[in-house]
Amino acid sequence: MVTKAMAKVEAQLNGIDTARMFETIEAIRSDPALARFEFRASNAWVSGGENRSTIQGFYGAGREDDSRAAPFVFTNGEPPVLLGDNEGANPVEFLLHALAGCVTTTTVLHAAARGIRIEAISTELEGDLNLLGLLGLDEAVSPGYERIRMKMTIRADCSAEALDALLAFAHGHSPVCSTVCRPVPVELTWVRG
Amino acid sequence: MVTKAMAKVEAQLNGIDTARMFETIEAIRSDPALARFEFRASNAWVSGGENRSTIQGFYGAGREDDSRAAPFVFTNGEPPVLLGDNEGANPVEFLLHALAGCVTTTTVLHAAARGIRIEAISTELEGDLNLLGLLGLDEAVSPGYERIRMKMTIRADCSAEALDALLAFAHGHSPVCSTVCRPVPVELTWVRG
Numbered sequence: 001m002v003t004k005a006m007a008k009v010e011a012q013l014n015g016i017d018t019a020r021m022f023e024t025i026e027a028i029r030s031d032p033a034l035a036r037f038e039f040r041a042s043n044a045w046v047s048g049g050e051n052r053s054t055i056q057g058f059y060g061a062g063r064e065d066d067s068r069a070a071p072f073v074f075t076n077g078e079p080p081v082l083l084g085d086n087e088g089a090n091p092v093e094f095l096l097h098a099l100a101g102c103v104t105t106t107t108v109l110h111a112a113a114r115g116i117r118i119e120a121i122s123t124e125l126e127g128d129l130n131l132l133g134l135l136g137l138d139e140a141v142s143p144g145y146e147r148i149r150m151k152m153t154i155r156a157d158c159s160a161e162a163l164d165a166l167l168a169f170a171h172g173h174s175p176v177c178s179t180v181c182r183p184v185p186v187e188l189t190w191v192r193g
Numbered sequence: 194m195v196t197k198a199m200a201k202v203e204a205q206l207n208g209i210d211t212a213r214m215f216e217t218i219e220a221i222r223s224d225p226a227l228a229r230f231e232f233r234a235s236n237a238w239v240s241g242g243e244n245r246s247t248i249q250g251f252y253g254a255g256r257e258d259d260s261r262a263a264p265f266v267f268t269n270g271e272p273p274v275l276l277g278d279n280e281g282a283n284p285v286e287f288l289l290h291a292l293a294g295c296v297t298t299t300t301v302l303h304a305a306a307r308g309i310r311i312e313a314i315s316t317e318l319e320g321d322l323n324l325l326g327l328l329g330l331d332e333a334v335s336p337g338y339e340r341i342r343m344k345m346t347i348r349a350d351c352s353a354e355a356l357d358a359l360l361a362f363a364h365g366h367s368p369v370c371s372t373v374c375r376p377v378p379v380e381l382t383w384v385r386g
Binding site for chain 2: 014015016017020021024025028029032034035036037038039040041042043044045046047048049050051053055058060061065067068072074076078079080081082083086088089090091092093094095096097098099100101102103104105106108109110118120121122123124125126127128129130131132133134135136137138142143144145146147148149150151152153154155160163167169170171172173174175176177178179180181182183184185186187188189190191192193
């Protein structure tokens with residue numbers, strides 16, 4: 001749990017405005033409805049394994065966000081061995097990017113709350129996938145990742161024990177890591193366009 | 194299950210080279226080891242909620258892939274309300290992009306295998322996230338998405354029943370959708386750098 005008392009507060013730690021961080025946390029603690037967020041993406045198919053997402057607005061902290069003047073646009077593709085032309089990274093690779101970023105940001109945020117100065121983090125990810133699942137050739141094989149390995153190299157001004165505790169906390173509290181580690185329902189509905 | 198007999202085979206359907214698709218499937222069927230893939234990403238922290246991933250090589254179909262002359266590079270960021278400066282989309286938004294792309298590509302691939310011509314697909318995604326989980330303010334709240342809604346608009350030359358079956362299959366066999374819907378272990382190890 002993040003509390004002001006846990007931190008040797010500095011105005012800026014790990015690139016985070018800690019005063020604003022603790023204000024945000026206090027605001028959420030006094031009105032938990034502010035913690036509800038809805039993130040969004042719009043995606044359009046192009047051809048074959050190519051499709052494109054547009055990401056801009058979201059709801060959170062009690063209001064529609066309007067901080068982004070222009071949308072972010074990302075293209076999924078597939079490599080030739082998966083019948084594409086490398087139009088972009090493929091979706092399972094984007095998932096690794098999301099996972100790496102989320103565990104890193106969760107680590108950096110909670111380090112700031114604990115008064116731990118992070119000097120560097122880099123992470124190597126590997127995910128095992130068996131195409132027999134995607135292709136429906138063996139229903140006993142999960143179509144998703146079988147497991148994902150994250151190997152983090154980290155430099156910080158704390159003990160090994162404090163890093164163990166920080167990273168166990170980040171693993172357990174990262175939204176993307178939690179979405180991967182636990183079952184999350186995906187409701188798919190369709191209309192004819 | 195994808196079989197040649199199911200398809201009214203055309204050389205190119207939905208932007209997919211169907212002859213190569215069926216060759217790939219037959220190759221995997223006769224040597225299931227070819228179905229084993231390892232996807233990878235390298236991520237480096239920049240500051241605060243900003244970090245950057247590099248994606249290039251992977252192992253699959255029995256060899257190291259060398260089809261990408263240059264890496265894909267993606268930046269995670271956070272909006273101001275989450276203490277960032279919109280340096281990029283945030284990790285939970287990238288996860289929606291990955292999910293949209295994977296369900297779309299799985300739909301398009303299996304449509305081609307079934308001889309269904311897809312004319313258009315677009316998808317709107319919404320994911321509900323409660324920050325009480327990330328912040329560790331309520332351990333009963335999952336840090337991950339509580340649920341994700343995908344609303345697809347699709348145009349294809351088949352019946353509503355065939356679309357229902359196709360989309361149920363895609364939901365069940367998309368690697369990213371399966372990674373989200375089922376628990377997947379994430380092993381996090383660290384060394385001091």
